[in-house]
Amino acid sequence: MERFSFSMPAAGTARRHAAAGCVASGDLEILLEPAAGGCLHITVMSSVNGGRARWRALFERALSDRAVPAGRVEIHDFGATPGVVRLRLAQIFTEAGV
Numbered sequence: 001m002e003r004f005s006f007s008m009p010a011a012g013t014a015r016r017h018a019a020a021g022c023v024a025s026g027d028l029e030i031l032l033e034p035a036a037g038g039c040l041h042i043t044v045m046s047s048v049n050g051g052r053a054r055w056r057a058l059f060e061r062a063l064s065d066r067a068v069p070a071g072r073v074e075i076h077d078f079g080a081t082p083g084v085v086r087l088r089l090a091q092i093f094t095e096a097g098v
Helices: 052-063 082-095
Strands: 002-009 018-021 028-034 039-046 071-077
Touching: 002 052, 018 082, 028 082, 039 052, 052 082, 071 082
Parallel strands: 039 071
Antiparallel strands: 002 039, 018 028, 028 071
């Protein structure tokens, strides 16, 4: 197990909490909590060691074309593919009113 964090500049704030996926689903769970400030703080708990650079690149690609809200995101990864990560990110931002 590995745990690491990233921060990205944010525009605006999420309107509400959001969750996508399910720990029991075996792929990925993402939780979003709105917070004041100009950053989106992302914490990843991964079952795969040594993935920090891969996760950073994934966030940079997946979030480069959209404004992200200020807040805290917690990700519980269970070996999800990049496609699933992008889907779950889109789901939480839609649910949070971004």
